[in-house]
Amino acid sequence: MRGTVTPRVTGPDRPPTEPENRTMSQSYAAEEGTPAAAPVEVPHGAGDAVLSIRDLEVEFPTQLGVVRALNGVTFDVPRGKVLGIVGESGCGKSVTARAILQIIEKPGRITGGSITLRSVGGETEITGLSPDSARMRELRGREIAMIFQEPMSSLNPVYTIGAQIAEAVLIHQTRNREEAHKRAVEMLRQVGMPHPEAAAASYPHQLSGGMRQRAMIAMALSCNPTVLIADEPTTALDVTTEAQILELIRNVRDRAGMSIMFITHSMGVVAQLCEEVIVMYLGRIVERGSVDDLFYDPKHPYTRALLRSIPRIGRNRKAPLEVIEGSVPDPHTRVAGCPFHPRCPEAIPGRCDTTVPALSTAGPGHTVHCHLYQGDDETGRTEPGEDA
Template sequence: MTNVATGTGAAATGVQIVSEDDVVRVEDLRLSFYTTLGVVRALNGVSFNIPRGKVLGVVGESGCGKSQTGLSIMQLTPGRIEGGRILFREFNTSDVIDITKLEKNGPEMRKIRGNHISMIFQEPMTSLNPCYTVGHQIEEAILLHQTQDKAEARRRAVDILRKVGMPNPERIADSYPHQLSGGMRQRAMIAMALSCNPTLLIADEPTTALDVTTEAQILDLMRDLQHEIGTSIMFITHNMGVVAQMCDEVAVMYLGRIIERAAVDDIFYDPKHPYTISLLRSIPRLGVARGQKLESIKGTVPDPYSTVPGCPFHPRCPAAIPGLCDTVMPDEMFVAGSRTHTVRCHLYT
């Protein structure tokens, strides 16, 4: 959690020293894409930490920087990291590694990626190699990081497929991705990500395009395996219902910044930032009268090549203060009476 000065409404002054319980700490991360049309500032000072064995939900509209944050931790982003640090601590060690200082394809990063930090991508059909069987692709990670014994790698691959609820895992291991349904491919992706018992799992909308029954099964599966293995999870999603079920804490992002972070109950029952409040109001609810329109957030996300002065949400904010919100970027601060709930908004200064 971002370190802030003591007192009610105190402004943020930096990021606290990572505790023994934290597996990753991101400090003031800045990421840019240089294109022929201009520069896209994808991340503008993102800071957070994830404690061991906890689930951090990252939510926000498309284009806010959720996926790029996860890809930056994996050193898979095509953008340029221009500032900040990503500090990572493996299981059972006091050594802290600054991932931003490692070469993307160097031996140190390859040792971490897929072994200590794994990622479940949005679309398994495009993430799994169609030329190799599911079992071969899982075994590849195990052989690279865990053991050189092919028979042992095969046994572990079948075992993890069984743990993720695959029927007849031996047959599934010999199947190609196109021979599996969408839900089974997603389970295969989860099996691959968990095959080396990672310290941190980054789940980038792992239930997108799945039916609600399969989605519920996948979420239950991830939660059970997380408790069994002790893995920390960074859960990226648009679905606030999934956040309520899966997460311990929530970070709300807008235009490359975390604008509010709190425990999941505080986000749902006591949201502070106008953007968070608007997101929650746009959720469909039972009991709404027939014909009544769903609430929506007015306006659109600004052009990615433009720079918004002041608070990035002020052009769409119903509570914007003229002369302040449109000129001054608010600092991150604690909500009054809380040492875990932070918000970046002039309404609480």
């Protein structure tokens, strides 16, 4: 499933004869005939994690009560790889990303846990920094950069693309405006923007959605961050543009060896892009593993249900698409036990609705939070018959 053919990047907004593009040897943009270099395999362990999140908790005090957006989320972002985070709306994917940058919208706040960044400059404990501190601002953009979901609204309409990229460069790298502008144009060229000079001088509304997302990526990459967080960067784009942007992100990883945390709700995107995947549900991680583990040997009932609900070409057209029974519980109420148990077809009464399942290992690098796989229970339960 991985490495499936994606459309070659020659969209209508990218003329094939663009001399500036081709001269760039270290361009991130997809070029004909450049084989994607295989990412360097690093043995997995806590040591090579560029970002370690431990028991992260985020709460939103609202008038209707406290919403616990994250309930103890623990994971590592491996160095030089793409980590996918999947889950449906409201599961805490975006909140996790914003917590890492400490830009959670008010009144949300981190109430527990730790976020550790291991960059060239050493270890930094992010939760120990005040959100408005100079050190935190230094990390944003320079160590950890972020791309947002809506390319239509994530760029400020009253400043030019070039000025907005140069702003990041001016904060982190140089005080020279001319140099910053050159860097901005250079970045636009690297992400495959046609006519980078003209693009830098144009305003966001003058560009198409795909071009704006390229500009966002150029902005995020302008200060060579250690970690790139992409929060559903292709959700608002059409499939052709999505393929181009995914290709661009793959190239970023391959050429710059950047660690990428890719948030999405599309299993298809995960299969195309990611090496490791985390599945989230209601502010908790339910399963983590390599892409192959997750697609060929999903353990958690939620993951299996997610995979079954993908429409497939070639299946019986008359058969209705499988859906997960029920809906996501109201965020103000707290579900006792496993958060998925009210919708889980395999829930064990008296157990799943009382205790939160602990972590169990399903294979090398493959972990799951589910009572079905808890040590003493493993022999009693059989694998469900249907394929995933």
